[in-house]
Amino acid sequence: MRIAIFGIGAMGCLFGARLSDHAEVTLIGRWPEQLAALRAGPLRVIEPDGREDAVPLRVLDSGEIGAQRAVPLHDVNVALILTKSSGTQEAASRAARVLAPDGLAVTLQNGIGNLEIIASHVGEDRAALGVTTQGGAMDGPGVLRVGGTGKTTLAARPPIRPRVEALAALLNQSGLPAEVAGDVAGLVWGKLAINCAINPLTALLRVRNGALVGSEAARQVMADAAREADAVAAAQGIALPFPDPAARAEEVARLTGPNRSSMLQDALRGAPTEIETICGAVVREGARLGVPTPVNETLYRLVKAMEETAGQRIEMQENTALMPTHPEAP
Numbered sequence: 608m609r610i611a612i613f614g615i616g617a618m619g620c621l622f623g624a625r626l627s628d629h630a631e632v633t634l635i636g637r638w639p640e641q642l643a644a645l646r647a648g649p650l651r652v653i654e655p656d657g658r659e660d661a662v663p664l665r666v667l668d669s670g671e672i673g674a675q676r677a678v679p680l681h682d683v684n685v686a687l688i689l690t691k692s693s694g695t696q697e698a699a700s701r702a703a704r705v706l707a708p709d710g711l712a713v714t715l716q717n718g719i720g721n722l723e724i725i726a727s728h729v730g731e732d733r734a735a736l737g738v739t740t741q742g743g744a745m746d747g748p749g750v751l752r753v754g755g756t757g758k759t760t761l762a763a764r765p766p767i768r769p770r771v772e773a774l775a776a777l778l779n780q781s782g783l784p785a786e787v788a789g790d791v792a793g794l795v796w797g798k799l800a801i802n803c804a805i806n807p808l809t810a811l812l813r814v815r816n817g818a819l820v821g822s823e824a825a826r827q828v829m830a831d832a833a834r835e836a837d838a839v840a841a842a843q844g845i846a847l848p849f850p851d852p853a854a855r856a857e858e859v860a861r862l863t864g865p866n867r868s869s870m871l872q873d874a875l876r877g878a879p880t881e882i883e884t885i886c887g888a889v890v891r892e893g894a895r896l897g898v899p900t901p902v903n904e905t906l907y908r909l910v911k912a913m914e915e916t917a918g919q920r921i922e923m924q925e926n927t928a929l930m931p932t933h934p935e936a937p
Contacts, residue, residue, distance in 0.1 A: 608777055611680060611705055613698035614689035615641050615666060617743040617869075618715070620751045622687060624652050624662040625781045633680055634666045635701065636690070642666055644749030653752045672701050682707040685774055688714045688725060691873070692884040695721045699728035706733060711770045715739045715759065717802055717869065718884025719795060719892075735771055737761040738794040741783065744867055754866050758784045762791040793840075797847040797855075800836035802885045804829040804856035806870035807906040810880060811913060813871065817864025820857055829856045831902040836889045842896040870910070877917050882910040 608630045612619045615636030623634045636642065649661035672678045686702035688695065695716065702712045706729055713735045714721040726734035740757030759778055763771040771787055778785035788794075808819055808828060819825040830853030837852040849855040873880045886907040893900035 608684045608773070609682065609707075610685050610687060611635060611683040611702065612687045612689055613669070613702060614687075614691075614694070615645070616689070616691075617745050617751060617872075618689040618739075618741065619687075620650055620652075620664070620745070621741060621743045621753060622689060622715075622783065623664050624650055624660075624751065625783050626777070627662055627664060629777060629781045632665065634664055635669050635672065635680075635698075636666070637669050637694075638748075640748040641745075642668055648749065651750045653746070653750070655753055655755050669697065669701055672704055678704050680705045682710070684710050685770075686710065686712040686729075688712060688716060688721065690716065691869075691879070692716055692718045692721060692881045693879050695724045699725040703728045709733075709770070711735050711767060711774065713737050713761065713774065716884075717798070717806075717881050719799060719888045720884055732766050735762060735767055736791055736795070738791050738798055740798075742863065742866060744872060754863065756784065758786070760791055760794055761785060761787050763787045763789065792845045793848050796836065796840040796845050797849060797852075799885065799889065800833045800840070800847060800852045801856050801859050803836050803889055803903055803906070804833040804852075805860050806868045806880075807832075807882060807886055807910050809868040810870040810874040811906075811909055813874070815864065815871075816860045816866045816868060819860045820864070826857060828902060828906075829853065829860070832856075832886070832906060835893065835898075835900045835903050839889055839893045839896060839898050839900065842898050843892075874913065879914060880910055882907055882914075886910070 610630045610632045612623050612634045615634045615638055619634055623632050626632050645664050645666045649663040652660045652662055683705045686706050688698050690698045712725050712729045714725055715737045722736045739759040742754030744752050746752050761771045761775055775785040775787050808825055833852035833856040837847055870880045886903040889903045890900050890907055
């Protein structure tokens, strides 16, 4: 099977590394340092137990399949869209140029709204939705730290079921546990509720997931954010895959305690976050349905403010240098 993975961050590298022994894989992205590192040598993969592996990966700059260039990739069976949500439009446009007539473009991204964007470029019968709990982080260009084993669930409508089942089989063969479901709306909103609870707080507080559990104030904000997402889902007739979203958010934060959330990683490197398709999506859907979402709205505004003032942030070293010294201090 010929696979194109759009996104060369942690998730793109994780899926690329696992699939590379079982399919013809090409990673496509724009991160210059990552492109250079992966072209210079194999991807260094650090497993949860400390074991390391080196995996050579084929990579392309997304500009190489731009509208005015000859496309160096053709007849792709599956395009996995693993960019940040801000890159969905571009990734979908590029995927449409390389996808085979009977190919499939699959989003495993955070947030909601990505499937509709992809379908507008490749057609509804070549677009599929999935949810994954796989995780990882880049320790630097060319170095992937795997966050643990998760599961991927793919939605299969009748017209695309054979192609979705073939992809699920390949993922399982590659050590990426996968299953097929008729409807993943509950899983999508379940993941969204957890992301709303954990991601913005870790980015704002600059802490790993587990630190949230140790703060009563943070736990309360997490609980409120998750419950609001649950209420918006319920207004659409969507049931989350767990009975108590607040308890589940806290459980996930504890289980992934050492992890840096994707939003924290974005914030630390000064990149745009996915707040629009996480808390922003809950706020917009809540407004449409008449469901109040004040906590998600506050988190949304705070993260937007964090992005807009990033260049003016006072760092610890600067703050220490400006502190007056008491004449009697030891």
